[in-house]
Amino acid sequence: MSLENSSKLAFTSRRMAQQWQRMQGVKMLRAGIPAHVVAEQFSVSARVVFKWVAAFSEGGQNALLAKEGAGPGSIDHVRRRSRDAKRLPRRYHLGS
Secondary structure, eight states: OOHHHHTTOOOSSHHHHHHHHHHHHHHHHHTTOOHHHHHHHTTSOHHHHHHHHHHHHHHOGGGGSOOTTOSTTSHHHHHHHHHHHHHSOOOOOOOO
């Protein structure tokens, strides 16, 4: 399947789409396409492409799945923002 057709694929989740993208990147790199070209194709850095390859080598296709709880809508993110807000210095207004 060519990358031109990839935009027409329908995935049931964002995680599956990311896993497919990462798998394609690994295949492209292993086929001899330079890392910077693969990175440009998927709008990531060459370092990220090499991380995909390392993850795939260690854990197979499942290692390419996006981690849960990383996005701004996750409960971990909400808790972290709440915790950080509590750490902000309090400002006291000393009235005149």
